[in-house]
Amino acid sequence: MSDRLNVLKTYKLYVGGKFPRSESGRVYEVTDAKGKWLANAPLASRKDARDAVVAARKAFGGWSGATAYNRGQILYRVAEMLEGRRDQYVREVAEAEGLSKAKAGEQVDAAIDRWVWYAGWTDKIAQVVGGGNPVAGPFFNLSSPEPTGVVAVLAPRKSSFLGLVSVIAPVIATGNTAVVVASETSPLPALSLGEVLATSDLPGGVVNILSGRTAEIAAPLAAHQDVNAIDLAGADEALAKELEIAAADNLKRVLRPQPVDNWAATSGTDRMTAFLETKTVWHPTGSLGASGSAY
Amino acid sequence: MRTGLYSRYARRYARLVTMPTTAPNALSDVTASDSTLRRFLHGLPGVDAVGLEARAASLGTRSIKTTAKAYAIDLAISMVDLTTLEGADTPGKVRALGAKAVRPDPTDRTTPATAAVCVYPDMVATAKEAVAGSAVKVASVATAFPAGRAPIAVKLADVREAVAAGADEIDMVIDRGAFLAGNYMKVYDEITAVKEACGTSARLKVIFETGELSTYDNIRRASWLGMLAGADFIKTSTGKVAVNATPANTLLMLEAVRDFRAQTGVQVGVKPAGGIRTSKDAVKFLVLVNETAGEDWLDNHWFRFGASSLLNDLLMQRQKLATGRYSGPDYVTVD
Numbered sequence: 135m136s137d138r139l140n141v142l143k144t145y146k147l148y149v150g151g152k153f154p155r156s157e158s159g160r161v162y163e164v165t166d167a168k169g170k171w172l173a174n175a176p177l178a179s180r181k182d183a184r185d186a187v188v189a190a191r192k193a194f195g196g197w198s199g200a201t202a203y204n205r206g207q208i209l210y211r212v213a214e215m216l217e218g219r220r221d222q223y224v225r226e227v228a229e230a231e232g233l234s235k236a237k238a239g240e241q242v243d244a245a246i247d248r249w250v251w252y253a254g255w256t257d258k259i260a261q262v263v264g265g266g267n268p269v270a271g272p273f274f275n276l277s278s279p280e281p282t283g284v285v286a287v288l289a290p291r292k293s294s295f296l297g298l299v300s301v302i303a304p305v306i307a308t309g310n311t312a313v314v315v316a317s318e319t320s321p322l323p324a325l326s327l328g329e330v331l332a333t334s335d336l337p338g339g340v341v342n343i344l345s346g347r348t349a350e351i352a353a354p355l356a357a358h359q360d361v362n363a364i365d366l367a368g369a370d371e372a373l374a375k376e377l378e379i380a381a382a383d384n385l386k387r388v389l390r391p392q393p394v395d396n397w398a399a400t401s402g403t404d405r406m407t408a409f410l411e412t413k414t415v416w417h418p419t420g421s422l423g424a425s426g427s428a429y
Numbered sequence: 430m431r432t433g434l435y436s437r438y439a440r441r442y443a444r445l446v447t448m449p450t451t452a453p454n455a456l457s458d459v460t461a462s463d464s465t466l467r468r469f470l471h472g473l474p475g476v477d478a479v480g481l482e483a484r485a486a487s488l489g490t491r492s493i494k495t496t497a498k499a500y501a502i503d504l505a506i507s508m509v510d511l512t513t514l515e516g517a518d519t520p521g522k523v524r525a526l527g528a529k530a531v532r533p534d535p536t537d538r539t540t541p542a543t544a545a546v547c548v549y550p551d552m553v554a555t556a557k558e559a560v561a562g563s564a565v566k567v568a569s570v571a572t573a574f575p576a577g578r579a580p581i582a583v584k585l586a587d588v589r590e591a592v593a594a595g596a597d598e599i600d601m602v603i604d605r606g607a608f609l610a611g612n613y614m615k616v617y618d619e620i621t622a623v624k625e626a627c628g629t630s631a632r633l634k635v636i637f638e639t640g641e642l643s644t645y646d647n648i649r650r651a652s653w654l655g656m657l658a659g660a661d662f663i664k665t666s667t668g669k670v671a672v673n674a675t676p677a678n679t680l681l682m683l684e685a686v687r688d689f690r691a692q693t694g695v696q697v698g699v700k701p702a703g704g705i706r707t708s709k710d711a712v713k714f715l716v717l718v719n720e721t722a723g724e725d726w727l728d729n730h731w732f733r734f735g736a737s738s739l740l741n742d743l744l745m746q747r748q749k750l751a752t753g754r755y756s757g758p759d760y761v762t763v764d
Binding site for chain 2: 357359361
């Protein structure tokens with residue numbers, strides 16, 4: 135009887151729909167909750183961050199211009215693909231967070247459900263936060279939500295998969311594109327998520343996933359003039375302050391880290407509305423007739 | 430070294446070493462007849478394609494950082510021929526382009542101006558007005574650009590119109606059909622005729638459309654043919670075909686101008702055009718220039734980039750160096 139050789143997985147970044155190694159050629163060791171080596175993950179540099187922003191900007195026009203219905207279909211497709219690879223994610227989450235198989239399974243199920251939940255929101259958010267405004271004049275006055283643009287997302291440090299999904303899905307559901315910095319200590323579920331996104335009709339560049347030192351990658355993203363918003367979920371207090379100062383330069387929208395004990399609880403629409411702009415259009419209805427109405 | 434100082438010095442130096450661009454004695458007999466010209470061009474050493482591409486690729490791996498990078502970016506900006514060659518060009522667009530050429534980054538007055546704006550002949554007067562009072566030149570494509578498929582009389586009229594409208598530089602296309610058919614004398618005569626039409630006021634750039642010449646040997650022959658006929662600049666391509674300027678074909682042309690000066694003492698400029706979009710690419714070309722032709726060519730009198738979107742990337746890189754933050758397309762003009 136012959137033992138098979140181990141086939142170890144080379145984890146790579148996910149940028150612009152491709153799986154590059156870090157431009158710097160660096161990797162770092164990822165361990166499980168007990169300190170046992172799991173894999174080497176790419177240690178992304180600021181140039182990887184810059185390339186990811188370029189990819190996200192390039193994808194923004196197409197993604198934000200797609201119909202909300204189409205975005206919903208694609209996000210649902212992502213959930214389908216996740217379901218098919220459930221076992222892999224259960225293993226990765228169990229290793230990363232030191233959970234039992236059953237507990238990790240609950241996390242993965244909740245993450246997939248979360249994805250489906252946000253997929254449903256794509257064509258409903260406009261009714262909730264937009265609409266017609268009553269004005270004193272012969273105008274239709276309509277407010278509609280529009281995506282902010284390229285959003286840098288620092289994924290939560292602890293919740294390596296459910297937390298990750300809970301910050302990515304609301305950003306892209308509304309038409310933004312994202313540059314995600316995975317959890318520094320447990321990036322493997324995030325890097326595997328890239329493989330699912332690449333095979334579920336999501337256009338390349340809509341989500342870009344980087345792994346490495348959060349402080350190193352987040353600083354150039356926060357200062358980047360072509361990033362429109364930043365979600366600081368994965369930053370500690372000192373880093374969050376520093377990044378918010380850097381982000382003020384081009385008036386980025388900043389979502390400060392929220393104290394989240396339990397990512398399994400639904401967050402409502404807050405994470406979507408944080409990265410939406412409201413566009414209001416005044417449209418003349420024509421002159422009022424003698425009867426007081428033009429219709 | 431500071432850019433301003435250097436380019437001023439180089440320009441002064443350039444005049445001293447440059448002879449009038451007439452066919453030099455050493456090579457004057459090769460253009461005596463069709464057969465001598467053919468013998469000379471086919472007698473040029475063949476190009477080692479693998480070696481050429483390897484050399485171009487290896488020179489592209491140089492790491493240019495910090496002060497050297499800042500110098501390279503400013504130099505590259507000063508070498509840009511800001512180009513708009515579209516059927517939809519309007520006077521307004523040309524004026525906007527002219528304003529951008531004179532002051533590429535209005536938020537930073539230390540940014541150098543570009544070398545020239547490059548337009549179609551009917552837009553020369555508009556462009557001339559837009560860059561009036563600055564050192565920015567106006568280049569005009571002519572001779573039935575980009576195909577070059579027109580009778581010689583039409584081509585010459587095209588050139589004369591552009592020169593009369595005030596063009597400082599004329600970018601002509603060669604007759605690729607005649608060249609590929611081996612009718613070198615026809616190409617030679619056309620270039621000399623256009624050179625004559627340019628008179629003393631306009632410099633002549635000769636476009637080979639390297640993407641249509643199919644072999645490196647042909648590019649080398651075309652380069653020598655152009656220089657023998659009196660080109661002030663040799664230019665890779667029109668930007669209208671699939672393959673435009675590549676590091677390899679630009680390297681080949683740089684070797685040609687270097688060898689030509691060694692033999693005749695006449696310096697000829699080089700202009701890669703089309704397909705150069707990033708600062709990184711531009712810096713790679715500058716490395717090629719420095720390592721092949723030498724420092725004498727590191728000046729916008731002797732080397733140009735034919736480009737439009739390249740300038741925005743150079744400006745964004747410049748802003749990054751100045752502020753430490755990555756810039757974005759929101760901070761440069763939309764052309």
